[in-house]
Amino acid sequence: MFFIRKANQNDVSDIAHIHFTSWQATYVYLLPKTYTDKENNLSQKVAMWEKIISSSSVNTWIAYDAENNSVGFISYFTKDRECEITTLYILPQYQGLGLGTKLMNSAIDDILTYAVKSVDINLGDFSYAA
Numbered sequence: 001m002f003f004i005r006k007a008n009q010n011d012v013s014d015i016a017h018i019h020f021t022s023w024q025a026t027y028v029y030l031l032p033k034t035y036t037d038k039e040n041n042l043s044q045k046v047a048m049w050e051k052i053i054s055s056s057s058v059n060t061w062i063a064y065d066a067e068n069n070s071v072g073f074i075s076y077f078t079k080d081r082e083c084e085i086t087t088l089y090i091l092p093q094y095q096g097l098g099l100g101t102k103l104m105n106s107a108i109d110d111i112l113t114y115a116v117k118s119v120d121i122n123l124g125d126f127s128y129a130a
Contacts (some may be wrong), residue, residue, distance in 0.1 A: 007060040014070035022089040031051040060107045074103040084120045
């Protein structure tokens with residue numbers, strides 16, 4: 001059983017870990033090692049997510065299991081009645097269980113409360129597992 005809630009500053013380390021681990025698993029065979037080693041750095045992801053989570057224009061939802069282990073997240077921002085979903089990451093061992101759909105549904109339900117006129121989904125060029 002999995003649960004979803006709005007992420008907060010206490011989730012930064014878990015989100016960074018999910019981002020790092022999922023990114024590595026997804027792109028390891030698609031991109032050169034020199035690129036993935038440079039672009040996928042856990043400490044950089046922690047610093048990045050500390051800034052993102054504290055931003056008032058960004059919303060992040062986190063999925064966790066019955067033991068309170070974080071397993072995935074989705075993040076999006078709203079500006080001028082427009083919304084862009086920018087990240088959706090699930091740990092590899094939890095992919096294919098419907099968590100992406102549950103996270104997307106939570107995000108869409110929240111986005112609808114903002115009376116946005118458009119929603120863009122930008123998950124990158126290589127989001128094969130998504």
